[in-house]
Amino acid sequence: MQVVLGTLEHVSPRSVWENEARDFTPWLASNLNVLAAALGLDLELIGIEAAVGNYSCDIEALEKNTNRRVVIENQLEQTDHSHLGQLLTYAAGLDAAIVVWISTNVRDEHREAIDFLNRHTRDSVDFFAVALELVKIGDSQPAVVFRLAASPNAWAKTAAAVTRPEITEKMIAYQAFFQPLMDELRETHRFTNARAAQPQSWCTFSGGATGISYGVSFTSKNELRVEFYIDVGDVAKNKAIFDYFCSRKNTIENAVGVPLQWDRLEAKRASRIAAALAETRIEDEATRGVAMRAWTVDKLLKFKQVFGPEVRAAIQLSGQLVDRPSSDPSEIR
DSSP: OOOOOOOEEEEOGGGTOSOIIIIIHHHHHHTHHHHHHHHTOOEEEEEEEEEETTEEEEEEEEETTTTEEEEEEEOSSBOOHHHHHHHHHHHHHTTOSEEEEEESBOOHHHHHHHHHHHHHSOTTOEEEEEEEEEEEETTSOOEEEEEEEEOOOHHHHHHHHTTSTTOOHHHHHHHHHHHHHHHHHHHTTOOOOOOOOOSSSEEEEEOSSTTEEEEEEEOTTSOEEEEEEEOSSOHHHHHHHHHHHHTTHHHHHHHHTSOOEEEOOTTSSOEEEEEEESSOOGGGHHHHHHHHHHHHHHHHHHHHHHHGGGHHHHHHHHHHHHTOTTOOGGGGO
16 A cells, blocks of 8 residues: 655744734744643743833743743744843843743754753753744644753753752652652643652642642641642632632532532632642652552542633633622622
């Protein structure tokens, strides 16, 4: 049997995005998940054209797993010294811990500069150089390919991190628990893009909308907790979103399969809904780690299945209620 294959063709990015600021940056902001997948991170958009003194950074974002700030600088041409300087200025001005430089052609000297920064900066700061490509086969629509030209050695930085005096054995144990959890969520369930667990007692994943997230944590009450966390930046909207889901409490708990903790958190801006596995400590990892991770994966997937499809409707309705001065909070039910 004769096999007929198409030929992969490269397409000029300028034929799709004529202007970098007007066309490409808004597209990237709306499709941040494509870049996130290439970087191995979970990114949440904060805004575009973020002010830094008299200048503006193309895109400002948040990495959900660590809550680190991200700056992204775009070029629809080859890298140059001017943009390298801008990138470092934006990183300093916004106190970023993840710095991403996108270009259609990453020159060797700039790739080496990014590698140098990754080798000699503190382990909590990561630099990426990303080559932007557009490809198509025959008459197909062009597809975006983000290719890493330079990136941090996550494992080397992780190894350096766990040798710091402030990193305790308990923090290393947390990292040992979360790394296989993160790997399973990414590789088996496509729940996250995150690749490197941190030496901390919690991790956070994107909830599909700005201000909404799924979290996993070991608490001071000796619980392993999976939570749906609500913080869209406004107290009234957070409480309205919480009330939206609370009105469906019985249906949600039946779907998740366990009673949940409904924490409106009246004294705080955010609210949360959580499932907890009691009498659980990170010290149990050696004997119960597999069962603990299985429970966590199950609850995260059920949370995403139950809450995910309703998130945008809840956010939209919360805005409508908050914007009406005479609205009755009970109307969200």
